[in-house]
Amino acid sequence: MWNWKELALRVLDGEEITNEEALEILNCPDQDLLDLVNSAFLIRHHYFGNKVKLNMIINTKSGLCPENCGYCSQSSISTAPIEKYRMVDKDTIMKGAEKAHTLNVGTYCIVASGRGPSTKEIETVVSAVEEIKEKYNLKVCACLGILKPEQALQLKEAGVDRYNHNINTSEAHHETITTSHTYQDRINTVELIKQYGISPCSGVIVGMKETKQDVINMARSLKVLDADSIPVNFLHAIDGTLLEGVNELNPRYCLKVLCLMRYINPTKEIRISGGREVNLRSLQALGLYPANSIFVGDYLTTEGQESSKDHQMLEDLGFEIDFVNHSENVNC
Template sequence: MIQLRTDWYSLAYKAIQGECPTFEEGLSVLQADDDELLALMDAAFQVRKHFYGKKVKLNLIINAKSGLCPEDCGYCSQSIVSQAPVSKYPLLEKDILVDGARKAMELKVGTYCIVASGKGPTGKELEQVIAAVKEIKATMPMKVCACLGILSDEQAVRLQEAGVDRYNHNLNTSERNFGNITTTHTYEDRVSTVQKAKASGMSPCSGFIAGMGESDEEIVETAVALRRLDADSIPVNFLNPIAGTPLQHMNTLNPRKCLKVLALMRFVNPSKEIRVAGGRELNLRSLQALGLYVANSIFVGDYLTTEGQEAAEDHRMIEDLGFEVELCAL
């Protein structure tokens, strides 16, 4: 006789009621037998459907400043310790940033993400971003997200006043694992920046990267930390082990584990925008579409220094699922 677990739906019910899974329940999601994967995904889909229906939010990144970073983040091809052959250039001029937003509009993107390498923005860089954001907001019905590193209170306020809707600063990994990944700034530095962004009036965006040597317990801890941080948007990245980086040989993920990570994020942060982010194509492979039964947001186009799936393929995937793109509502 076939026996199926039914407690995934009890987790879904709890999530819809706003109740966080226990630590043990979170672990059970990550460690579920693969034979239970479809039942698990369906339970997570019930939560996603309750809060977001079948709509999918689209985001696009512009790599506004590449390389030239003094930080030692082990996953990043732009860090000072990376030997990866990536482009290196200072912050792009305002007109290029604005033109990138126009191209994003053509792809039905609702949130345009201006991302710059470095520990934090210089005064000149902040002014360039502010000028670009003001023009974008004045001419296009689009949300703007900035990701410029660690901020001061004053910088956060100035970005918000310029029209930045959302600020991204990922926790990246658990507090326990953080020192194994980065030593040039602290976990608390990242938490503090997200809090400053929120205090300024910008929507806080913070997520993590799975597959960097963390334990299942640490993934659960990170999911709960993001719930406590009350991030409105949670990018779930899956490590792309880029040649020339300290984590180039790290390879611990498979598509089924990635789906379980997404399900955990949905149960722990039920009403939040869960975005399948960097490493989606590499790690989910042929199961990419299943990720959207849990997540309600994806990036289209390329990432920072790695290529993404063609935008037309993403649009086709959404259509094939019977889902629809959620257009920007300011």
């Protein structure tokens, strides 16, 4: 049996875990899982205490995407029966911000499908963000695809605090998931927004037929990218996508993945994201021992848990909502 606490203390002393240790985390026997989770919590508690960040998504543009990502119901090759619409108006984005404010959400995430935003779409987001900042002072994260430098500048000047562009999977596994853009395209976008002083958010989707070594490589790539926020999605396979019917995950393995992310990226926001409800199921609460952030409400094209249940879960755990206005510390 591995001494997970000793490994956690070494991480707190600034050591990086080896590849062998990373594999042992993912291969942790189920009977030792609580020891692993508790040790990951030592790291999480050192940097974040008992606080949990809440995030909320608004899907401002649905479907109509030219990309061929195999997991996505909004892609050009998906036959999933989802609602499709072009960019919503500013008032709709503002109503979402009002709801986020009411739910004590710390970060409001403005998401749009597509390879990258048009000039008009950027203008809509910029106008909304300026009013959100003035009216609600929320932290805003944008997720609009591949950006051009001038678009990154516009978002920064409008007050966007954070930009999300996930690596999704490992570089070696990338072409198995999509061929309409490269892994390097994704890395370049994250590096671009860092150049403009926007906090980088980049994460993964686990459960897409990748190997355990792929998962380790994802975690290490995000460490190299220095992503401030790391959304960990667990595949919710949707009928009509290329990954329809794939069901490789169980709640215990999902917890091990979250622990791995914490051991490799100890100081970063680890967010349990899409697929939380269907993959962690009754173990959702345990996920917040290695992770320190969740989404409330619905995701892009799938429903999330009722937000009142999320608030009850946090109360039952004895955790506090970490509500941070504006951008007091976009690196936290």
